[in-house]
Amino acid sequence: MTISERIIFALLYIVLAPFIIGLLDGFDRKISARMQGRRGPSVLQPFFDLKKLFEKEFLTANKMQLFLIRSYLCFIVLSGIIFFGGFDLLLVIFSLSTAAMFLILASTATHSPFASQGTSRELVQIMACEPMELLVAVGFYLATSTFTVSDIVSKSTVANIRYLPGFFVGFVFILTIKFRKSPFDISTSHHAHQEVIKGVTSEMVGKEYAMVTIAEWYENAILLGIVGLFFVSNNILTVLGGIIAILAIWFLEILIDNTSARVKWQLMLKLAWGVTIVAAGMNLFLLEIIRG
Amino acid sequence: MEVLVTALICFPFLWAILPAVIHNSKRRAFAVYLGCTIVTILSVATALKWYLAGGQALDFRLPYQHLFGEIFMWGDIFLMFFITYLSYKHKRLIISVLTIVSTVVPTVLEKFGPKLGLAPTMRFDWLTLIMVLIIGVVGSLIGIYAVGYMHGFHIHHHKEVKDRRSFFLSMIFVFFGAMFGLVTSANLLGLYFFWEVTSVTSFLLIGYTRTDEAINNSFKALWMNLLGGCGLTVAISVGIIYFHTANLYDMISAAELNPNDMLCLLPISMLAFAALTKSAQFPFSGWLLGAMVAPTPSSALLHSATMVKAGVYMLIRISTAMADNYVGNMVALIGGFTFFAASCFAITVSDGKKVLAYSTISNLGLIVACTGCGYEETIWAAVFLVIFHAVSKSMLFQCVGAIETTIGSRDVEEMQGLMSIFPKLAFILMVGIAGMFLAPFGMLISKWAALKAFIDTSSVYVSTLMVLFICFGSATTMFYWTKWMSKILGASKREKSRDLTKKNEYISMFFHAFMMIALILGFPWLSENVLKPLSDEMFGDVKQVISYENMVIMIVLLCGVFIIPFVNYILTKGQKVKQVITYMGGVNAGDNFNFISSTGDPKELEISNFYMEELLGEKKLFTPAILISSFIIIVYLIIVVGGALQ
DSSP, X not given: OOHHHHHHHHHHHHXXXXXXXXXXXXXXXXHHHHHTTOOOOOTTHHHHHHHHHHHSOOEESOTHHHHHHHHHHHHHHHHHHHHHTXXXXXXXXXXXXXXXXXXXXXXXXTOOHHHHHHHHHHHHHHHHHHHHHHHHHHHHHHHHSOOBHHHHHHHOSSOGGGTOHHHHHHHHHHHHHHTTOTTSOOSOOSSSOBTTBTGGGTTOOTHHHHHHHHHHHHHHHHHHHHHHHTTOOSSTTHHHHHHXXXXXXXXXXXXXXXXXXXXXXXXXXXXXXXXXXXXXXXXXXXXXXHHO | OHHHHHHHHHHHHHHTHHHHHOOOXXXXXXXXXXXXXXXXXXXXXXXXXXXXXXXXXXXXXXXXXXXXXXXXXXXXXXXXXXXXXXXXXXXXXHHHHHHHHHHHHHHHHHHHSOOOOOOOOEEEOHHHHHHHHIIIIIIHHHHHHHHHHHHHIIIIIOTTSOOOHHHHHHHHHHHHHHHHHHHHBOBHHHHHHHHHHHHHHXXXXXXXXXOHHHHHHHHHHHHHHHHHHHHHXXXXXXXXIIISOOBHHHHHHHHHHOTTOHHHXXXXXXXXXXXXXXXXXXXXXXXXXXXXXXXXXXXXXXXIISTHHHHHHHHHHHGGGTTTSHHHHHHHHHHHHHHHHHHHHHHHOOBHHHHHHHHHHHHHHXXXXXXXXXXXXXXXHHHHHHHHHHHHHHHHHHHHHHHHHHHSOOBGGGGTTHHHHOHHHHHHHHHHHHHHHOTTSHHHHHHHHHHHHHHHOSOHHHHHHXXXXXXXXXXXXXXXXXXXXXXXXXXXXXOOOOOOOOHHHHHHHHXXXXXXXXXXXXXHHHIIIIIHXXXXXXXXXXXXXXXXXXXXXXXXXXXXXXXXXXXHHXXXXXXXXXXXXXXXXXOBOSXXXXXXXXXXXXXEOOOOOOOOXXXXXXXHHHHHHHHHHHHHHHXXXXXXXXXXXX
């Protein structure tokens, strides 16, 4: 990849990601509503929400929160630039977990019981997901001998899902946690019907909450991008396959969200690590054997 | 050069007499300051001289080598009698068996065994350079900190403990001397002497307060380290009997040349075993955890610049002889397992010093795993981790010690909102924690290199297990550090009070913070001018370990961690804001710290982190962890020893 290509991709990510993911979010609400027998809001509702949030008066329990949340947003975008700019996949994961730390710090700065409870759970969620995220990078390295995203695409003659089915299953499993979907919406959820109110985001009001929402959209774009990465190869047509896969996984997550009840964090941790070890661990072991 | 190195080793030993005999507090403090300054200057001067002379590995004999040989031998015998006496006094005579065996055998072999040629006994190379600097600079700072801390310890806080400060401060100097000797020795007989000195010194430091707990823990440290010493003895004996050499580097090159000959691997495996005990890997972690009972400066010393670093140093030394063989697999598995297990335990404890102790063990595990793999990437990563770990751990221990003095507790839960009451201490703590785990500091670079190398390791089982250990271990590591950080930044309900930290403690801590930041900014330079020659020396001509592109990204991330929050802070500072209280379901009692309870009275709101004791607790998993790791060590040692006996 040349420098200019990298810049173009990174810019496209910065400009387009919130619109695409925001739109997907709108459709998510619509589809969820239909599944529950409601009409549901307009697909543009997430953008209206965002506009309203930004216009609200700025209230906060601790002023420190705002700069931490802005840092969170910046780091997520930076991670996205590393990913879509075609740089090192492992560094994307490291950068994402650094970003998550800022969210944690922002949330605990307030001494709010609900936010603290949510934060502790959020930490458990991160801990549940992180091994699998790292393993995905390992998987791509095993399949293509490189961590570099652009090389993963250009060096693969066939879609890497052929070598990495276990990694894919594990990754899709933790996506439910990452997208804050039921049954793993335990630190916060998109619906305020939880015993910890809005968990991590309880104390975030107005533009703070708007920024968190945008950051999550940016993050989801990266995660869906990784899903796509499993399916693309150096054949340009496979991009289509990647998009279809992303949409399919996205729909699957909505389905899971609407058909399952929230679990306790202990069970989530055990399930996530269990699936990681069984699915990704097995796949890893087999690939190592094949490589010799 | 020979003279400088000799001075470096002898000076601290001799200077140790001064604090021991001066009992006036002010004059003794001055002696310690002066001694520490001279040690620092000597170590930096030695390092600089060697660096400016072109940085070629230097083999040499000490002036009056023969005399030193005699001193080492009689020193060993003295230590043996000393330990035997102490174990008799405390009714643990069984421990003396370890020291008698491990002292008598090499002494007899040296006197009556085959005559060894006049080989060089010392070596100074890139790894030595780094170790000398760490011991000289970080160690001396701990010495300076110790003066102030021990003053407060006896005068204000622990009046019941007998004041033995003279002894404590002189032991610190003995430690420096032993460590300098250890990292420069090429002759195993000399190295063994220094090794035993560090074991005994740490034993004495841990038992400083002479409470029952302290005595128990100090003996635990003693027997584990003496067991490691026995490993060294076996290595020496095999070397003298079969290879007619006691030179460490001869043994390493023999093992490199015949990687499938178990007899050549035997000394390496025994050295590795000794190093594992010293660097507190599972199943030998108990002694480092027990070392917490000692006053904070000695914890700082044991955990950062000395002691555990001796073990890691040895492993890095022999790593080229461990690449892709049984010994390497053993070391890698033990390290990986320790990395993961210790970080799990770190989640479940709330005592600040204990969290630090587990994190040391865990971090050393990662270093040990890197050395066991024995590729150039992992050695590169291991050395980086050693540097970062030494600085940040020393700083963290000092800081927790200062916090304990000031707020009267070292429990993490009690540090709620430290940022708003004691910003200076909190800042140091934050820099330390960031140095330990945050992207893009030492950990990140090292994890990147380690993961890549482990995937490429040839043994399928080891490779798979190691990758899993690293992935899971880094998740648990993130958990316990982040929850500590969030505690510090939280809101505080504590009244502002006087900061009891002494000026010299602050000098030491701020110098550490400054070093930390300098290390981070100087990372590319360090990689190019120190780490690369080191790899060249160990592996022949080495290409860039980390690509230029990744280097740039890491630097961007690195600046990001500082600059992004800073810029955002400046930008949001002037924002108009309406202060509100937090949401408590409508039962706030007027502020964020109290709520109206069901009886109608205001009650204080307690917020606590997750500790997951029933999931990962020490009670539940400590014994299994010991068993698993013992199993790994025993199986691999049987393979090597059995193979050698065939």
